[in-house]
Amino acid sequence: MPQHEQPPVTAAPRRAVVTGSAGFIGSHLAHALVQAGTTVIGVDRRDPITEPTAGANLAALRGLPGYHHVTADLLHCAIDPLLIDADAVFHLAGIPGVRPSWGPQFGDYVASNVLATHRVLEACTRIGVPRLVVASSSSVYGPTDGGASVEADRPKPASPYAVTKLAEEQLCLAYAERPIGPSVVALRYFTVYGPRQRADMFTHRALQAALTGQPLRLYGDGHQRRDFTYIDDVVAATIAAAVVPTANGAINVGGGSNASLLEVINIATSLTGRDIQLQQDHARNGDVLLTRADPSRARQVLGWQPRVDLHNGLRAHMQALAAQLPNYSRAA
Ligand code: NAD
Ligand code: UGA
Numbered sequence: 328m329p330q331h332e333q334p335p336v337t338a339a340p341r342r343a344v345v346t347g348s349a350g351f352i353g354s355h356l357a358h359a360l361v362q363a364g365t366t367v368i369g370v371d372r373r374d375p376i377t378e379p380t381a382g383a384n385l386a387a388l389r390g391l392p393g394y395h396h397v398t399a400d401l402l403h404c405a406i407d408p409l410l411i412d413a414d415a416v417f418h419l420a421g422i423p424g425v426r427p428s429w430g431p432q433f434g435d436y437v438a439s440n441v442l443a444t445h446r447v448l449e450a451c452t453r454i455g456v457p458r459l460v461v462a463s464s465s466s467v468y469g470p471t472d473g474g475a476s477v478e479a480d481r482p483k484p485a486s487p488y489a490v491t492k493l494a495e496e497q498l499c500l501a502y503a504e505r506p507i508g509p510s511v512v513a514l515r516y517f518t519v520y521g522p523r524q525r526a527d528m529f530t531h532r533a534l535q536a537a538l539t540g541q542p543l544r545l546y547g548d549g550h551q552r553r554d555f556t557y558i559d560d561v562v563a564a565t566i567a568a569a570v571v572p573t574a575n576g577a578i579n580v581g582g583g584s585n586a587s588l589l590e591v592i593n594i595a596t597s598l599t600g601r602d603i604q605l606q607q608d609h610a611r612n613g614d615v616l617l618t619r620a621d622p623s624r625a626r627q628v629l630g631w632q633p634r635v636d637l638h639n640g641l642r643a644h645m646q647a648l649a650a651q652l653p654n655y656s657r658a659a
Pocket of ligand 1: 346347350351352353370372373399400419420422424439462495515516517518525629
């Protein structure tokens with residue numbers, strides 16, 4: 328096994344529900360679970376038949392006997408029947424993205440990230456689901472002093488999105504304090520990248536710009552840094568969070584590849600052999616200058632560590648994007 332790959336999943340739930348399964352992270356998680364032998368009910372309000380991104384995300388799962396897709400909105404649908412006999416619920420459904428959360432869409436963020444989560448928690452409690460793993464976010468930390476963020480740090484969310492993710496996470500953890508209801512692990516994912524990454528995110532846009540020659544809009548000076556975390560590492564941590572009996576509370580999922588946007592641009596340029604044409608734009612409200620995870624708790628509690636470095640991860644991401652561009656050939 329190459330050193331950068333996660334070891335094969337050796338423990339996985341027998342039966343699980345993945346919300347947000349037509350999304351970037353949810354579709355990878357559902358696929359890894361099915362490969363590990365889990366029967367997966369995937370729930371998403373995007374219909375893979377009529378919505379192209381959802382269809383593409385779920386393409387590898389189509390026809391697999393272990394995967395059952397339900398197109399439904401968690402704000403309104405009957406959730407209980409979906410959860411019967413589930414060993415774990417992976418709650419990834421939500422509205423992501425920092426920058427649009429300042430706009431009129433804020434109501435959607437509150438509805439999907441907080442109110443729908445409340446419905447999932449109530450259903451888990453009624454049905455007796457033993458474990459809920461919820462997708463939280465590095466954004467709950469807000470601006471940092473340059474050091475690594477530890478789960479015990481006081482959160483200072485800097486955007487409306489981050490406020491809803493903190494509310495979502497804390498709501499789940501409040502439910503976990505009750506004598507009834509699921510135990511909860513809230514995974515604070517740090518800027519996830521890899522094949523099928525959302526098209527609004529930076530690494531997707533940087534690689535696409537390098538592959539196509541279209542300009543890349545850079546918000547700020549490009550010196551802002553992120554703990555870029557590869558999708559396979561995120562999936563491994565997420566499955567571990569469901570099966571490690573003692574796991575609970577908030578856990579950082581990040582810490583492998585801290586880099587600036589300019590460094591990502593350099594790697595994208597060297598991988599494709601093509602320069603990126605930059606369009607400088609002003610820094611966006613709520614974007615922090617740095618995220619950096621302290622991964623100690625993930626290592627201690629989940630036995631997890633990130634394995635894919637930025638260069639290898641971006642290469643895999645770039646190859647997946649290039650495969651979607653029929654006329655692409657490497658320039659250099
Ligand atoms: P995504 O948009 O690709 O996937 C989210 C999915 O949730 C979508 O398919 C959407 O249709 C679905 N959804 C939203 N509201 C719903 C509802 N009410 N009912 C049913 N389905 C609904 O986003 P992603 O990047 O895969 O992120 C998944 C989760 O991880 C989100 O909760 C996000 O906040 C969190 N997260 C993502 C990152 C990242 O870097 N991608 C980092 C930190 C946290
Ligand atoms: C990402 C996800 O989008 C959030 O859903 C998630 O919650 C968050 O990670 C997290 O770690 O918790 P973000 O770090 O803002 O949020 O990731 P990107 O959207 O990829 O943006 C990274 C940086 O690139 C930001 O400074 C942004 O302003 C910049 N950027 C983004 C650009 O300069 N140009 C673009 O076209 C897009």
